[in-house]
Amino acid sequence: VNAHSHAFQRALRGRAESRDPGHPHESFWTWREAMYHLAGRLDPELMWAIARMAYLEMLLSGITTVGEFHYLQHGPGGQPYNNPDEMALQVVRAASDAGLRQVLLRVAYHRAGWQRAAEPVQQRFFDATVDDVVAAAERLRSQGVAVGLAPHSVRAVPGEWLAPLHRQAGAWDVPFHMHLSEQPAEVEACQGEHGVTPVGLLAREGILDERLTAVHAIHLTADDRRRLAEARAGICACPTTERNLGDGILPAQALDGAVFSLGSDSHTQINLLEDARELEYHLRLERLERVVLAERSLASWLWRAATKGGARALGLQAGEIAPGRPADLVAVSLDDPSLVAHDEDELLTNLVFSLERTAIRTVWVGGEVVVAEGRHRAQDGIVADYRTALRKIWP
Amino acid sequence: VNAHSHAFQRALRGRAESRDPGHPHESFWTWREAMYHLAGRLDPELMWAIARMAYLEMLLSGITTVGEFHYLQHGPGGQPYNNPDEMALQVVRAASDAGLRQVLLRVAYHRAGWQRAAEPVQQRFFDATVDDVVAAAERLRSQGVAVGLAPHSVRAVPGEWLAPLHRQAGAWDVPFHMHLSEQPAEVEACQGEHGVTPVGLLAREGILDERLTAVHAIHLTADDRRRLAEARAGICACPTTERNLGDGILPAQALDGAVFSLGSDSHTQINLLEDARELEYHLRLERLERVVLAERSLASWLWRAATKGGARALGLQAGEIAPGRPADLVAVSLDDPSLVAHDEDELLTNLVFSLERTAIRTVWVGGEVVVAEGRHRAQDGIVADYRTALRKIWP
Numbered sequence: 118v119n120a121h122s123h124a125f126q127r128a129l130r131g132r133a134e135s136r137d138p139g140h141p142h143e144s145f146w147t148w149r150e151a152m153y154h155l156a157g158r159l160d161p162e163l164m165w166a167i168a169r170m171a172y173l174e175m176l177l178s179g180i181t182t183v184g185e186f187h188y189l190q191h192g193p194g195g196q197p198y199n200n201p202d203e204m205a206l207q208v209v210r211a212a213s214d215a216g217l218r219q220v221l222l223r224v225a226y227h228r229a230g231w232q233r234a235a236e237p238v239q240q241r242f243f244d245a246t247v248d249d250v251v252a253a254a255e256r257l258r259s260q261g262v263a264v265g266l267a268p269h270s271v272r273a274v275p276g277e278w279l280a281p282l283h284r285q286a287g288a289w290d291v292p293f294h295m296h297l298s299e300q301p302a303e304v305e306a307c308q309g310e311h312g313v314t315p316v317g318l319l320a321r322e323g324i325l326d327e328r329l330t331a332v333h334a335i336h337l338t339a340d341d342r343r344r345l346a347e348a349r350a351g352i353c354a355c356p357t358t359e360r361n362l363g364d365g366i367l368p369a370q371a372l373d374g375a376v377f378s379l380g381s382d383s384h385t386q387i388n389l390l391e392d393a394r395e396l397e398y399h400l401r402l403e404r405l406e407r408v409v410l411a412e413r414s415l416a417s418w419l420w421r422a423a424t425k426g427g428a429r430a431l432g433l434q435a436g437e438i439a440p441g442r443p444a445d446l447v448a449v450s451l452d453d454p455s456l457v458a459h460d461e462d463e464l465l466t467n468l469v470f471s472l473e474r475t476a477i478r479t480v481w482v483g484g485e486v487v488v489a490e491g492r493h494r495a496q497d498g499i500v501a502d503y504r505t506a507l508r509k510i511w512p
Numbered sequence: 513v514n515a516h517s518h519a520f521q522r523a524l525r526g527r528a529e530s531r532d533p534g535h536p537h538e539s540f541w542t543w544r545e546a547m548y549h550l551a552g553r554l555d556p557e558l559m560w561a562i563a564r565m566a567y568l569e570m571l572l573s574g575i576t577t578v579g580e581f582h583y584l585q586h587g588p589g590g591q592p593y594n595n596p597d598e599m600a601l602q603v604v605r606a607a608s609d610a611g612l613r614q615v616l617l618r619v620a621y622h623r624a625g626w627q628r629a630a631e632p633v634q635q636r637f638f639d640a641t642v643d644d645v646v647a648a649a650e651r652l653r654s655q656g657v658a659v660g661l662a663p664h665s666v667r668a669v670p671g672e673w674l675a676p677l678h679r680q681a682g683a684w685d686v687p688f689h690m691h692l693s694e695q696p697a698e699v700e701a702c703q704g705e706h707g708v709t710p711v712g713l714l715a716r717e718g719i720l721d722e723r724l725t726a727v728h729a730i731h732l733t734a735d736d737r738r739r740l741a742e743a744r745a746g747i748c749a750c751p752t753t754e755r756n757l758g759d760g761i762l763p764a765q766a767l768d769g770a771v772f773s774l775g776s777d778s779h780t781q782i783n784l785l786e787d788a789r790e791l792e793y794h795l796r797l798e799r800l801e802r803v804v805l806a807e808r809s810l811a812s813w814l815w816r817a818a819t820k821g822g823a824r825a826l827g828l829q830a831g832e833i834a835p836g837r838p839a840d841l842v843a844v845s846l847d848d849p850s851l852v853a854h855d856e857d858e859l860l861t862n863l864v865f866s867l868e869r870t871a872i873r874t875v876w877v878g879g880e881v882v883v884a885e886g887r888h889r890a891q892d893g894i895v896a897d898y899r900t901a902l903r904k905i906w907p
Binding site: 137138148398407457471 | 525526527529530531532533542543565568569572573695696754755756757758759760761780781782783786793794796797799800801802803806807808809810811847849850852853854855857858859861862864865866868869870886891892895898899902903906
């Protein structure tokens with residue numbers, strides 16, 4: 118269960134791993150420039166083709182469910198589409214076409230940041246009011262879309278938006294996600310605007326609870342950590358993205374009580390078990406220690422984050438094989454050389470720490486076979502359409 | 513080109529990612545215990561079966577050449593086999609059977625460490641004299657084995673062994689490898705014994721040069737870094753192992769002039785492009801920056817480490833497609849979802865940063881097809897023999 122995805126960012130893969138000599142390391146320049154170019158080019162058909170490609174790769178990697186953190190809503194210049202939910206419905210269609218279970222986390226995005234002018238392309242992300250966000254989510258719900266609410270971050274929404282959105286998520290009993298403390302600049306700006314850290318602001322607004330899934334949660338004070346842990350909040354780690362963006366290392370060892378999930382986020386790689394092992398491995402590198410996050414049961418701990426933890430973050434009764442649960446299943450080849458094991462403990466450990474994609478053979482979502490013998494039923498067409506989309510974006 | 517392998521450690525995969533509650537994080541207890549158990553059990557047939565399994569997985573991942581850093585030489589209790597090169601010849605046979613090009617780095621290993629008693633099982637690693645090491649390598653050479661010389665580390669050989677071994681490698685014009693500054697304890701012990709860092713000791717012994725490949729090179733002083741860079745020494749990074757063991761992060765950004773290669777080392781994963789990206793990514797996590805190791809050409813830089821850099825470390829004219837070079841080739845599917853790209857730059861970037869094993873379709877070594885349609889010609893038998901070996905090791 119992949120709890121955090123920006124499907125359209127799949128089209129950034131391979132476009133931002135270099136740097137113009139004039140630009141300093143810390144500017145994120147290449148990545149931002151490529152992201153804005155991409156966001157500027159997207160139309161509904163491109164959004165669909167790219168999202169379907171990301172979802173294809175998720176299924177091939179053994180992911181059966183995604184939480185899509187969706188924030189690109191409007192047409193060029195911020196002009197709403199005739200159907201104001203056009204873009205959201207395209208990512209819903211992409212998941213349905215690919216055969217992936219999805220929860221659409223309808224993002225609230227209002228501004229570039231505190232005392233910060235918007236880039237023109239950001240107009241495509243913006244919501245004018247909390248009511249607009251709630252109305253959009255309500256329209257999607259009325260069409261049978263599984264939704265959650267997701268203020269983008271303390272940077273992108275005013276503080277006073279947080280409580281009403283959280284209250285609405287509670288009224289509907291749906292997930293409530295937000296990016297939290299991903300980079301030091303975000304924490305500093307929050308201190309400037311609100312006089313507290315992002316976690317401090319969430320506490321002040323009364324929204325630190327089990328419904329919350331905080332995505333990233335990297336740059337935390339000791340007090341932040343204690344608060345998140347005591348609230349038994351969800352934490353969604355996205356280490357393959359966090360290492361790509363140079364965000365830093367999530368202090369998961371100091372968040373006992375929080376419930377962990379994983380996300381492939383920017384899709385520089387789509388490999389949730391690589392995310393699982395990195396959550397542990399990055400702490401080993403930082404601390405020069407081994408086996409940090411659990412003792413005897415480390416592989417189970419990480420496996421749970423990749424399965425039940427994600428389902429919990431998305432408010433689903435999924436992520437485990439049990440009576441009454443949906444038949445979302447993945448069959449792996451026990452003869453795959455990355456996996457071959459001697460006993461059950463070793464098998465689970467190899468799944469988490471060593472699995473290669475060649476081991477993934479069959480994937481069922483809701484009882485339906487979507488991947489067989491390592492191939493998706495519509496793979497060739499999805500790849501061909503994606504290639505066409507890339508040509509339109511990067512001419 | 514995989515410049516650093518301990519093939520037998522493949523059988524440790526999945527056996528050491530937990531920890532007895534009584535043991536502290538920093539003890540490496542589980543890993544050492546499992547490693548000694550394994551090393552104690554190995555006989556020539558098991559050595560062959562495990563090495564052949566590691567080499568199978570290398571070929572499936574697109575590796576065509578391995579530098580095998582071979583240090584388990586003798587029978588139980590240190591008793592030499594009837595053929596004193598028995599174990600070395602088993603790993604040579606494993607490579608030949610699997611169809612992998614190999615350079616056998618004949619290790620010199622003399623002691624547990626400075627003022628440190630040997631574990632019983634370490635007797636199987638020990639050489640009595642420099643002359644014994646050279647004689648063993650000479651016997652292998654006379655049978656047509658491509659060899660290099662490899663003092664294990666400043667911990668495992670006395671300082672006075674270094675110069676004669678290096679001189680012999682020069683006389684034969686073969687590679688000279690050693691583990692260097694992998695963990696703080698190794699550096700401290702060297703300071704205690706020799707009054708200098710490991711790099712300082714190598715400098716004093718006059719063996720810091722282009723023939724040297726220093727494996728790991730993590731815990732370096734500013735002076736160490738300068739010396740390695742100025743010598744244009746080889747540096748072999750093994751990040752998937754280094755993150756697993758909690759060794760730390762190689763300061764590659766401060767070693768301009770050194771020539772980088774990569775190794776899968778302990779084989780917790782065998783994925784040299786994952787090693788390549790981690791060399792960059794771990795620095796991003798440490799520095800909270802992006803694109804650290806090169807500017808426009810980062811993917812090429814890392815790709816070179818995974819190919820020509822490894823060939824250079826092993827003294828081979830391989831790692832590139834050029835007239836006169838061996839036909840060691842890997843064909844990838846451009847339609848693999850992890851790889852699909854819009855232009856050549858993006859393709860190379862996706863190879864380095866995003867490739868999944870499903871993309872590897874055909875592998876040739878010396879013009880011979882060893883992997884076709886993603887499967888090795890002898891895969892089923894190698895996996896079955898490995899499974900039998902595991903049952904003997906972990907009953």
